[in-house]
Amino acid sequence: MCSHQPSCPATDRKAPHIVAAHPEQGWNLLCDGAIVFDDTGELLPDGRIVAPHRVPVERLTIAA
Numbered sequence: 001m002c003s004h005q006p007s008c009p010a011t012d013r014k015a016p017h018i019v020a021a022h023p024e025q026g027w028n029l030l031c032d033g034a035i036v037f038d039d040t041g042e043l044l045p046d047g048r049i050v051a052p053h054r055v056p057v058e059r060l061t062i063a064a
Contacts, residue, residue: 033045042050
C-alpha cells in the first residue's frame with residue numbers, strides 16, 4: 001500500500017506517513033495500511049490490535 005520509494009518498513013510503525021487524517025473521528029490511516037487512534041491504540045493491516053498506551057493515574061498532572 002505504501003507508495004514511498006523505498007517503501008516504509010512494515011515493522012517500524014514510526015516511519016509510515018499519514019495518508020488520510022480524520023481528527024474529527026479520532027483516527028488516521030497510515031501509508032502502510034495501519035490505523036492509529038487518538039488514544040494511542042492501533043489496528044494493524046494484518047488485523048492485529050495494539051492496545052492504547054495508558055498513563056498510570058499516579059503520573060497524571062493535576063491542576064490546582
